[in-house]
Amino acid sequence: MTGKKIILSAACLTGVLGSLLFFRQQFLELGRGKEASYETYEQHYVMITGETDSDFWNRIYESALEEGKKRGAYVEHFGEDLSVEYSRNELLRLAVQASVDGIIVPGDEDEETRELLKEAVEQGIPVINVLEDSTGSIRQCFVGNNGYNLGQDYGHQVLEILGEEGSKETDETAAGTTPVKVLVLVDDTQTDTNQNLILLGIRGTLENAGKSADEVLVQTCPVDNSRSFSSEESIRDIFLNLEKLPDILICLSAVHTRCAYQAAVDYNKVGNVQILGYYDSDVILEAVAKQILYSTIAPDTEQMGRLCVQALDEYVKTGYTNSYLAVDTRLIKTEEAERMVDGR
Amino acid sequence: MNRKKLFGDSGIILKRKWKYLTLQQKLTALFLLTAVIILIVNLYMFALINKMTGKVEEVYISNVSLNELSKALDQVQNSMEEYLNTKSSDAMEDYYRSEQVYHELVDRLNTQVTDNRMLLTEKNIRGLSGSYLELVAQAIQAKRGRNVEKYGKLYEDADMLYEEILTFIYGLNNAQFEDNSQNYQVLLRSLRYMELISVGVLLFVLLGNISLIIMSTRSVTRPLQQLARAADEVANGNFEIEKLPVWSMDEVGTVTNTFNEMVENIRNYIEQLRETLERENRLKERDLMVQSHLKDAQLKYLQAQINPHFLFNTLNAGVQLAMMEAADRTGQFLENVAEFFRYNVQKNDEDAALREEIHLVDNYVYILNVRFSGEILFSKDVDESLLNVRVPSMILQPLVENAFNYGIRNINWKGRIELSVYQKDREICISIWDNGAGMEKKRIEQVLSGHVKEQETTAGAGGIGIKNVMQRLQLYFHNQAGFRILSEGKNAGTEVLITVPAEQEEPSCIV
Numbered sequence: 075m076t077g078k079k080i081i082l083s084a085a086c087l088t089g090v091l092g093s094l095l096f097f098r099q100q101f102l103e104l105g106r107g108k109e110a111s112y113e114t115y116e117q118h119y120v121m122i123t124g125e126t127d128s129d130f131w132n133r134i135y136e137s138a139l140e141e142g143k144k145r146g147a148y149v150e151h152f153g154e155d156l157s158v159e160y161s162r163n164e165l166l167r168l169a170v171q172a173s174v175d176g177i178i179v180p181g182d183e184d185e186e187t188r189e190l191l192k193e194a195v196e197q198g199i200p201v202i203n204v205l206e207d208s209t210g211s212i213r214q215c216f217v218g219n220n221g222y223n224l225g226q227d228y229g230h231q232v233l234e235i236l237g238e239e240g241s242k243e244t245d246e247t248a249a250g251t252t253p254v255k256v257l258v259l260v261d262d263t264q265t266d267t268n269q270n271l272i273l274l275g276i277r278g279t280l281e282n283a284g285k286s287a288d289e290v291l292v293q294t295c296p297v298d299n300s301r302s303f304s305s306e307e308s309i310r311d312i313f314l315n316l317e318k319l320p321d322i323l324i325c326l327s328a329v330h331t332r333c334a335y336q337a338a339v340d341y342n343k344v345g346n347v348q349i350l351g352y353y354d355s356d357v358i359l360e361a362v363a364k365q366i367l368y369s370t371i372a373p374d375t376e377q378m379g380r381l382c383v384q385a386l387d388e389y390v391k392t393g394y395t396n397s398y399l400a401v402d403t404r405l406i407k408t409e410e411a412e413r414m415v416d417g418r
Numbered sequence: 419m420n421r422k423k424l425f426g427d428s429g430i431i432l433k434r435k436w437k438y439l440t441l442q443q444k445l446t447a448l449f450l451l452t453a454v455i456i457l458i459v460n461l462y463m464f465a466l467i468n469k470m471t472g473k474v475e476e477v478y479i480s481n482v483s484l485n486e487l488s489k490a491l492d493q494v495q496n497s498m499e500e501y502l503n504t505k506s507s508d509a510m511e512d513y514y515r516s517e518q519v520y521h522e523l524v525d526r527l528n529t530q531v532t533d534n535r536m537l538l539t540e541k542n543i544r545g546l547s548g549s550y551l552e553l554v555a556q557a558i559q560a561k562r563g564r565n566v567e568k569y570g571k572l573y574e575d576a577d578m579l580y581e582e583i584l585t586f587i588y589g590l591n592n593a594q595f596e597d598n599s600q601n602y603q604v605l606l607r608s609l610r611y612m613e614l615i616s617v618g619v620l621l622f623v624l625l626g627n628i629s630l631i632i633m634s635t636r637s638v639t640r641p642l643q644q645l646a647r648a649a650d651e652v653a654n655g656n657f658e659i660e661k662l663p664v665w666s667m668d669e670v671g672t673v674t675n676t677f678n679e680m681v682e683n684i685r686n687y688i689e690q691l692r693e694t695l696e697r698e699n700r701l702k703e704r705d706l707m708v709q710s711h712l713k714d715a716q717l718k719y720l721q722a723q724i725n726p727h728f729l730f731n732t733l734n735a736g737v738q739l740a741m742m743e744a745a746d747r748t749g750q751f752l753e754n755v756a757e758f759f760r761y762n763v764q765k766n767d768e769d770a771a772l773r774e775e776i777h778l779v780d781n782y783v784y785i786l787n788v789r790f791s792g793e794i795l796f797s798k799d800v801d802e803s804l805l806n807v808r809v810p811s812m813i814l815q816p817l818v819e820n821a822f823n824y825g826i827r828n829i830n831w832k833g834r835i836e837l838s839v840y841q842k843d844r845e846i847c848i849s850i851w852d853n854g855a856g857m858e859k860k861r862i863e864q865v866l867s868g869h870v871k872e873q874e875t876t877a878g879a880g881g882i883g884i885k886n887v888m889q890r891l892q893l894y895f896h897n898q899a900g901f902r903i904l905s906e907g908k909n910a911g912t913e914v915l916i917t918v919p920a921e922q923e924e925p926s927c928i929v
Binding site: 082083086087089090093094096097098112113114115116117118143147148150155156157158160164168171172173174175 | 535633
């Protein structure tokens, strides 16, 4: 047998074996299930969020999840995959009954919530309130905006608008015909002190600037949040009732901001009503860039999620954590919004 | 290294075995080998595909077990309700049994914290189930203690949790169903893909087999082709081919061996034949040499016998003596004899002009007439312009001598010899005619073909035969000379006619 023949035979043999191996490899690749690839963690934390405003909460959740993975904990978005939409308190109870290692949940002033939080803590499950606090409960920590500071920021924005308009309409205001109406949209399901602190901040800022109630009238408008889609209807009502229509509308949640902005466009009130928004989703940023919204104040969602897990982890490991962690906010105006929209 | 050696050894053994297989065995082995390869590959792929089909069947098994879980949960709930309703011992038994089953099923659920949604839900279900079973146990306990308010509240809680656990199971079931459906789709697609791949692999293996067959059959047919080529060469007369190499010991090998031997034998035979011929030729040559030497010896002998100078001087002395004694005729006779012999001695190896040849004939006829008292009537008819033509020496005298000896010597009538030289067309004709005994046709043929005994054509001792004359003429004129003997038969006289080309080429110097 010549060398050439040996090489040819070897090539044939290798080809056959190679193709068989290839076949086997393909088989094993296909047979391997997806569920096989997962990682395990030491702690099981759950995050329970509101039913609305998924984008906002998703951002916080993603950040919390990432931070949790760094710390050997898995943060579950509890109740998200269920076919039945459970209320926040129901989910809280289920989380306690499922014996998780830690709970992150937005608080409220509801007594039932306080009870559930107490139950959880008694069972050794640490609870962190995020964004909204449940004052008087025995939760381990509150991670959120400083309501009074937020209110001050809105107040400064109001003053800025008043300054601009004042220079335009000096005569009218000087004559004292009607005070400038500032309407703050508040969530009527949440008897949360945070909202009060915000109002306090706004009012305080205006008073400090020497604006009396005759000049600037700060009112609150409770938005019905009890049913699905009801908040949108409540906000539209404001725009439909021309007498109630404010000069400045302050929204304290991302959903309210979006509803107000859409209503202003639909009822052609852009310019008539200056809207101060909350949060920095793409839609809101675009609205700011188009000057439909005067400005928006965005909490640092990434920081919020991270701090929640940090506090939880700290408590689980050391038995101690800060009872309040402040999250930074950021004021976004037209120019910056334009830049951010272009950047994305 | 050892493995390499092992492979090498087994390779050599295989090669050796292969070499000694017959053609039929080789072909059978080849087809068996390829068939076995294809069979093995097929079986292997079938086994894999079969395994995959098994996997497809198992796809929905997790849904089945979840359904079992929810059924067990139902039974716990029902048996609790039944017990709370009736407080019957059957219900109690049912409760314990179903609680046990549910516990076992729940224990199989995942306990790890993972980033896999479904596994995490399992963990939650496990936790919730723990709380639920506790609530149920408490409710049953309260019922036993007839604490109506408490078991009512506990039942409500347990019922709520039961619904919620079902929701979790339902959610997990959905998620698993979705996942399993995806897996199922992937598996189905994979199966189709596997079909394609298996066809591809089979095609590849087939190609490999074909090349294997081509390679192996080539090892069988190549020696045949070589053999055919070699046979073709031999058929065309070329026996000087190289010995064909024998690759294997099958039928082709045997034929090749035989062919090699055959060619070798033929070659040897031809060689032997050539050697025999050469030997014969050498023998003939030697014979010729012997004859030639004999002639040479004869000549040397004659030369030794007669010292020409002594003979000339003697004859001249005779001439002078005859002149002194006034015997003129004797003197003339002796002078003729002296001239005859001088010419003989001088011209033995050279050519001569026709004039000299005719003069020699004159001398010879004179001597003969003296010897036989003028019996011969000799006449000449010679074209004077042809007297300078060069011819081999000593060609006319032997012919005249023959004409005298065999033609007219023993006849009863008056003998006559005529010599004529003339030109006809581009040839010079020299004719010696006698009216003597004549020759039969057969005899003429014998003389011309040289089949006559040497003595008969030799004109006596020291004479030169017809054959010799013919040969020298042909040599001198490069086969362009003609030599004919014409006779009407017995007693009809004979004419010897020599024709030579009129325009002579440069003749050969030595004749």
